[in-house]
Amino acid sequence: MADQAAVIVGVDASEGSLRAVRWAAHEAARRGADLRLFHACVVDPGDEAELLPEHVTRRTRHAAKIARTAAPGVEVDVHVELGLAVDLLLAASGTAALIVLGSHGLGGLRGALTGSVTLRVAAGAHCPVVVFRGQAGPQGPVVVGVGSSPASEEALRFAVDAAVARGVPLVVAHAGRPSVPGTAPEDRRDLDELVAGLAQKHPDLDVTTRVVEDREPARVLMAVAPDAQLIVVGSRGRGPVAGAVLGSTGNDLLARSACPVAVVH
Template sequence: MNAANSAAVVVGVDGSQPSLRAVRLAAAEAVRRHRPLRVVHGFIWPLLRVPVAPPSGAPPGVGLRERAQELVAAAVAEATTPGLTVSGEIIDGEAAAVLVGESPTAALIVLGDRGLGGFSGLVVGSVAVQVSAYADCPVLVARGEQRPDGPVVVGLDGSPASLLAADVAAEAAVARGVPLRAVHAYRHPGSSGPGDLQPLVYDEARLHDEQERLLGGWLHGLTDRHPGLRLTCRATRERASAVLAEASADAQLLVVGGQGRGEVTGLLLGSVSQSALHHARCPVEVVRGPR
């Protein structure tokens, strides 16, 4: 393996069923990308000053660190695939912090949508949201259904993050041999400049045509950069979160930028990408930072 492909796909595990689904998804991604897979478990107990060794006189294998070693070994066994290099490691620290710490040298971070520590009422866990917001590489959250024949979907709004997401999604679609479906949601005409107000009356058909042209411009050159890409695009007057949730219903992957146009300055994860993590019906890849 050359240096360009040495960065690993990293998957976070905690022994939960969502994390095991993430392991299987991560293994498939690593094979597809010709990269090694690294299984990581954030071992928080030393930070809480909890004894991690077995109590005196206890049978072997009952200590917290031994249990962590067992769950990492089980995840490595789950991921083992012919031709795939898999390694596992226990790293002292809180799960989100450990995974964010892995991100500068990772090709991709993969994790489940919920973990063992999640509250029962949460749709997506705090670790998934935190890692998606702070990681220096794309983050893939395993949620929804696995549909190997479904298209890859990408949401665009013209922001730099969404344009990067379009290239990531195109690469994923070509690798999977499926079409890429690019969607753009709009609500009202945009202002023409700072301080300008949106018009109260406008031509709906003309507005739609303008948004379609915008979408086409954002996608210009994408098929040239990704030979073999089958691309469809659609602009829809609707809330972006609703459009992406609907588009994910038959997709195998939804790709979104970490922050789009109109997001509040200072937020590390935009509202649309957060909504995708909570409501998508397929795995979600959040693109931010270097690839």
């Protein structure tokens, strides 16, 4: 049993779920953590809880085989729990190191992301949540969006750790307000000071900064490094109204990003 808190990955019937399992297995290996495969199952009141449908057993066994093949040294556990995926995952997030979900969520949910299990967990979890979208380029940088909120500080810490663990560059991006002629580039100064501090703590980390005058931070984060393998964004808090709590930047990224997105509270 690893000393670190477990990485939890959701398993459902989608191909995106299996890609998320592979990514989560590699992430657990980097962290020296166990990997927990999670599937929520709802049964009729008259059914025996232990008599799970055959397709659930087959699906989770297949996912476990993929995880063990992707990261042979990682301890893989399968957890099939009865109840609603959102409630169970939010409860598990209190002790998890990370939750990884496919972009379509759990339990066969399809269509628009808003209102899905994935979005609600990303907005309400107590630990970071990675939503596996698109492709994770093996050599691309980690991109993090920063602003003035405490959530940005947490996102930056997560992104630094991710870049260091992967041995790839870190791109620190900020969507600045359109400048007024004759004013000092305050956003650029603040970002340069931030990066200077990172360079002292992590001298081997290749860090670049980008300040882009754009009112849509999600667009900036997706554009500054098209080959990014992970985009990290902070979320200001948790609450019952998932979309409002996650914010427009997180919502846009989870709907449109071409690579995995980490939401850090």
